[in-house]
Amino acid sequence: MRPITFLVIGxxxxxxxxxxxxxxxxxxxxxxxxxxxxxxxxxxxxWKLISVAHEAGKLNDLRAVxxxxxxxxxxxxxxxxxxxxxxxxxxxxxxxxxxxxxxxxGRDQSFVAGxxxxxxFMVKDSKKYASTGGWGFAxxxxxxxDAAAQxxxxxxxxxxxxxxxxxxxxxxPTP
Amino acid sequence: MRPITFLVIGxxxxxxxxxxxxxxxxxxxxxxxxxxxxxxxxxxxxWKLISVAHEAGKLNDLRAVxxxxxxxxxxxxxxxxxxxxxxxxxxxxxxxxxxxxxxxxGRDQSFVAGxxxxxxFMVKDSKKYASTGGWGFAxxxxxxxDAAAQxxxxxxxxxxxxxxxxxxxxxxPTP
Numbered sequence: 588m589r590p591i592t593f594l595v596i597g598x599x600x601x602x603x604x605x606x607x608x609x610x611x612x613x614x615x616x617x618x619x620x621x622x623x624x625x626x627x628x629x630x631x632x633x634w635k636l637i638s639v640a641h642e643a644g645k646l647n648d649l650r651a652v653x654x655x656x657x658x659x660x661x662x663x664x665x666x667x668x669x670x671x672x673x674x675x676x677x678x679x680x681x682x683x684x685x686x687x688x689x690x691x692x693g694r695d696q697s698f699v700a701g702x703x704x705x706x707x708f709m710v711k712d713s714k715k716y717a718s719t720g721g722w723g724f725a726x727x728x729x730x731x732x733d734a735a736a737q738x739x740x741x742x743x744x745x746x747x748x749x750x751x752x753x754x755x756x757x758x759x760p761t762p
Numbered sequence: 763m764r765p766i767t768f769l770v771i772g773x774x775x776x777x778x779x780x781x782x783x784x785x786x787x788x789x790x791x792x793x794x795x796x797x798x799x800x801x802x803x804x805x806x807x808x809w810k811l812i813s814v815a816h817e818a819g820k821l822n823d824l825r826a827v828x829x830x831x832x833x834x835x836x837x838x839x840x841x842x843x844x845x846x847x848x849x850x851x852x853x854x855x856x857x858x859x860x861x862x863x864x865x866x867x868g869r870d871q872s873f874v875a876g877x878x879x880x881x882x883f884m885v886k887d888s889k890k891y892a893s894t895g896g897w898g899f900a901x902x903x904x905x906x907x908d909a910a911a912q913x914x915x916x917x918x919x920x921x922x923x924x925x926x927x928x929x930x931x932x933x934x935p936t937p
Contacts, residue, residue, distance in 0.1 A: 632811070632936045639814045639824045639855070644871035649814045651826060651934075678937050680814070688930060691922050696819035703937035728937065747866050755863060759826075761807045762853050762878035762903070 620725030620732035631676045635659045638759035648679040649700050652756045668752040673711040679704045720753045795900030795907035806851045810834045813934035823854040824875050827931045843927040848886040854879045895928045
């Protein structure tokens, strides 16, 4: 064979090896979170509000918790456990003081959502995720899923809230 | 005329006077906010998320800002001024530490939505509310509108934000 042929075969083999390695590490789709095989729901920014929160300390963020229709229905009907298909999204942003608001109020009191940090999801599928309380966990940053290692830490932290089907956030009553 | 007739006429006149007095102070509907004549939108808890915030100090609350479809569209399209029909809702809850979350995290860092305080609305109608930048203001507590006096203080506070059509809250980018 001529050198050029070796080169073509070499590139083809390498491409095949890389493709295999990539598909072994997940679905091969960069928008699918590892382990739990969760796709970024395209419309989550349109979901309804469950509640809001502030985590101080290292996280130092402001958060909104939204739910798809199945999750919102379950919350409002106080249905536990959550039905299969329910998805809860936790969006977070940096916790930043608003100079603009403080100037108007004449006091340093206003904190607003700064740059987005990440969005986490809990997806209910009692069969698929039977070993983790029926919930799959995912985290995305700008539509890119987070590494698998970090997702292994999700469920253990939710175990103490087993009595509320592993869900920390309570539904915020309508003012 | 017999005394009973006087009584009937008297009651009728009194009822008329009361009705007039009541309608002069508003629409006569207890779910309509005074001055700006704004009804509590029945579905505002289902609106989409604009952003979240924390006001410290005397207010000491956590807040979610939601928008009806016209408001959300304007925010996403960066359309200023907001079109007539846009409504922005600011829901607030007491800012309370979550003992439950802190126990799991092993740190005092978690603050969540406690009892609801009130919900405020900005309703865009450039003709009806021409004298206040095209916005009507309302505040409700458990579906009851707040007193007129307090609503007079809304617009002056929003004047410094005229450049963003008098709206403080910026759209929180999707994480």
